[in-house]
Amino acid sequence: QVQLQESGPGLVKPSETLSLTCTVSGDSMSDSYWNWIRQPPGKGLEWIAYISYSGYTNYDPSLKSRVTISIDTSKNLLSLKVISVTPADTAVYYCARGQYYGPFDPWGQGTLVTVSS
Amino acid sequence: QAVLTQPPSVSGAPGQRVTISCTGSLSSIGAGYDVHWYQQFPGTAPKLLISTNINRPSGVPDRFSVSKSGTSASLAISGLQAEDEADYFCQSYDSSLTAPHVFGTGTKVTVL
Numbered sequence: 001q002v003q004l005q006e007s008g009p010g011l012v013k014p015s016e017t018l019s020l021t022c023t024v025s026g027d028s029m030s031d032s033y034w035n036w037i038r039q040p041p042g043k044g045l046e047w048i049a050y051i052s053y054s055g056y057t058n059y060d061p062s063l064k065s066r067v068t069i070s071i072d073t074s075k076n077l078l079s080l081k082v083i084s085v086t087p088a089d090t091a092v093y094y095c096a097r098g099q100y101y102g103p104f105d106p107w108g109q110g111t112l113v114t115v116s117s
Numbered sequence: 118q119a120v121l122t123q124p125p126s127v128s129g130a131p132g133q134r135v136t137i138s139c140t141g142s143l144s145s146i147g148a149g150y151d152v153h154w155y156q157q158f159p160g161t162a163p164k165l166l167i168s169t170n171i172n173r174p175s176g177v178p179d180r181f182s183v184s185k186s187g188t189s190a191s192l193a194i195s196g197l198q199a200e201d202e203a204d205y206f207c208q209s210y211d212s213s214l215t216a217p218h219v220f221g222t223g224t225k226v227t228v229l
Contacts (some may be wrong), residue, residue, distance in 0.1 A: 027169075045217040050217075058217055061216065103208065104153070106165075107162040
């Protein structure tokens, strides 16, 4: 069965760029949409973006100007870049497999990113 | 960012039945899109619990059931057990100019 594993820097300084990766194992990345979702500490879930196997992307309008999602199907790798981060970007970031209308299943275990100087 | 509204908390004694509401809009739940529910324990990732198209992943007890009407959906937990104490989030697709995937505000279920 498919498994997802996020990795990230842990701590990023304000105004810098955050880069995250998600390694997909156990299945191919075809026939699915690959998502990034985040959860600020003690708060709810926020969908960030998805990318299809063929490279079609969609973003949350409020984040679109700062976020780039990409996929490397040869390496089974999903990536996310967030530029000009602020403390408001502090969150646990999850990758998740999805379908066009949802649901998200499975999820990675998440990686905590703290934006602080 | 959440555009689906849930009660912040619900509670019940073991064995009781509790329900969690999820209120959306005409562009999300009201447009006929499925509603998906996730269960999250502290310090762990959310996990798909059940969907309104009655897709219940293997291993999910049939104590969990869902319904949908108009612009709202509900998750019911019958025969509440201590292990059900967790956060629950609803999620749906939204065809408006917001993000295509929207989550609920989340509900903490407490077993008394």
